[in-house]
Amino acid sequence: MGHSHHNHSHSHxxxxxxxxxxxxxxxxxxxxxxVIGGIISGSLSLLSDALHNFSDVLSLVVSFIANRLSKKKASTSKTFxxxxxxxxxxxxxxxxLVIVSLILIKEAAERFLQPQEIESNLVIWLALLGIIANGFSVFLLKKDADNNMNMKSAYLHLLTDMMASVAVLVGGILMKFYQIYWVDAVLTFAxxxxxxYMGYDLLKESTKVLMLFTPNTLKVQEIVSTISKIASVKNVHHVHIWQLNENEIHFEAHIDFNEDIRLSEFDKILDQIEEELHHTYGINHVNIQPEYGKRDSKHIIVQD
Structure with missing residues (x-):
């Protein structure tokens, strides 16, 4: 079994x-x-933005706890x-993100059927506060969001909330100067x-990782073909490829050899496989079970 690790720095x-x-x-x-401004002004879009902001607080707390937990070392009871x-x-x-959105759609439909007069000045000033504060938070998390799914989820919460505040600001201006109060419900729906839209992709990607699905960028048959080109390899089967987190992709397989090779020869082949999988496919955790003449299923994918 071979390993190679690439970790982020502690200071990062x-x-x-x-x-x-x-x-x-x-x-x-x-x-x-x-919340205070939404109650005073009667603005549903402002209250919906507050609800989203509250979900942001919860999501950021979850992200912070997860960020701290991810630094803890493995143990005999928690080997990963x-x-x-x-x-x-x-x-x-x-x-x-998705659940809050469904709640907002329901509230927007009810408000659209019964539009209410809104104190637009307060809506405008609080929307500006949301744009400035969330814009700064988005700036802080943008770099980390590029290579960390947890930070990306927090970043998306803040980015969408900043966009929501922009929508609330536009709605406040329209209500102030044109008395178009139904725009409050329309903007909430939007x-x-x-x-x-923003939450679905992240939900899908995180679900794939939790379900141990093969990463989209990797093709099992192609990897098997690459290993099979090694002269002494007869068959590659019982393959599993999964992503543990953003930094680790694991590969395990059974390899049937043409000859009853020595352990030292296998070690050389293992080194060759590790180098190829790491540099070509980004796989940094390899576990190979060598076999010779063993009567087991030779299918690439075997249901355990």
């Missing part, structure tokens, strides 16, 4: 954690302000440590649809 993880804390505090301020904590956080956060 600490920076991610600090940025999450700053974002949590900012969103608590926004949520409280928008908490490496999946951030994937679970991404799944939970993506799911909350925000909800956008949240579903």
């Amino acid at each position: 993880s600490e920076l991610s954690g600090r940025n999450l804390v700053i974002s949590i505090l900012l969103n608590i301020v926004i949520t409280i302000s928008q 440590g908490y490496k999946r904590a951030e994937i679970i956080a991404a799944f939970v956060n993506a799911a909350t 925000i909800a649809i956008y949240l579903i």
Whole structure:
């Protein structure tokens, strides 16, 4: 069995954690302000934005806890440590995006049928607060979102909320100068649809990782063909490929050899396989079971 690891630096993880804390505090301020403002003004879009901000606070807290847990070392009772904590956080956060969106659609439909007069000045100022605070949070998390599913889920919550605040601002301006109050419900509906659109892909990707599906970028048959080109390899079967987290892709297989080779010869072949899988396919965890003349299923995929 061979391994190669590529970990992020400790200081990078600490920076991610600090940025999450700053974002949590900012969103608590926004949520409280928008709840009070939404009740006073009567704006559903402002209250819906506050609800989304509250879900942001929860998602950011989940992301922060997962970020801390992912640094814990493995033990005999937790041989993988908490490496999946951030994937679970991404799944939970993506799911909350979709659930909150469905609630907003229901509320928007009810308000559209019964539009209400709204204090637009308060809506405008609180929307500006949301844009500034969430914009700063988006800036803090953008870099980490590129290579971490957990941070991406937090980033998406904040990005969509910033966009929602922009929509609320536009609605406030239309209500102030043109008295178009039904736009409040329409914008709420638009925000909800956008949240579903943004959350669905992340929910799908995190589900695939949790279900141990083969990463989309890897083709099992192609990898098997690559290994089969080694002269002494007779057959590659019982293959499993899965993603543990953003940084680790695992590969395991049974390899049937043409001859009853020595252990030292197998070690050389294993090194060759590890190098090829790592450099060509980005697989950094390899587990090979060598066989010679064993009567087992030789199918590439075998149901355990």
